[in-house]
Amino acid sequence: MNMTLRSLLLASACLIPLLPVAADAQQRRPLASPAAGEANGVVSAVEVRGNQRIDADTVRSYMLLQPGDAYDSDRSDRSLRSLFATGLFGDVAIARDGSRLVVTVVENPLVNRVAYEGNRRLTDDTIRPEVQMRARGVFTSQLAQADRQRILDLYARRGRFAARVEPKIIQLDQNRVDVVYEITEGDAALVSSINFVGNASYSDRKLRD
Incomplete structure (x- = not known):
């Protein structure tokens, strides 16, 4: 075997044991991880x-x-x-x-103003204390509906059970709204008769008087 071939074989033999070591080192190298957070x-x-x-x-x-x-x-x-x-x-x-x-x-938008339309039997000054929506306050549909019911209750206490109230929302610029309660007052409820039950000691006429 000539000198050149022998040198090549010796060099190859020296490299073989190093290959597994290099591969193992590559496997143990830590992988790039995402940001800590x-x-x-x-x-x-x-x-x-x-x-x-x-x-x-x-x-x-x-x-x-x-x-x-x-x-x-x-x-x-x-x-x-x-x-x-x-x-x-x-x-x-x-x-x-x-x-x-x-x-x-x-x-939610800011309330620019709160107004009432259609109310004749009850003035704005009578209704306003019942309503929680205020100018420069924050508008929510839940509050508008709650105020609607408060106005209906106010009319019911005055005998107007047929009243209707609808909140109308008018969109303005700069995320503001006007809130207008449109009111239909309806007729007042009338009492046609009064009947008494269980009145053993007094007559109906006496009780009516």
Whole structure:
């Protein structure tokens, strides 16, 4: 065997034991991992979108998840309910964007004015104390319906059980609304007769007198 061939064989023999070692080292090399916040579910930031009048920090104050907290779906759901319970928002959505928590809100409009139409038997000054909706307050449909019922109850106490009330919402610029309660007063209920039951000691005529 000539000298050149012998040298090549010796070189190959030296390389063979090194191949498994190199492969094993490659397997043990740590793989690139995602950002720490995403890997362990830690919230890195709470971003607020869609707010106009309401400060982002005010929105964050109702959140049960803050930067540095481990993400928890139950606390996220409770945060959603907490934001809705303020009455400040018509819609709220909470979503994850990597390690960030994105809170998207739709603010309820501000009330520009509250007015009444169709009321003749009862003046505005009589109705107004019964109504909780106020100018410069936050409008919610629940409050408008509750005030509608309060006006109906007021008319019922005056004997006008056929009264009808409908809140009309007029959209304005800058996320404001006018609230107009359209009232149909109806006729007053009349008593046609009075009957007494169980009056053993007194006659009906005596009781009517």
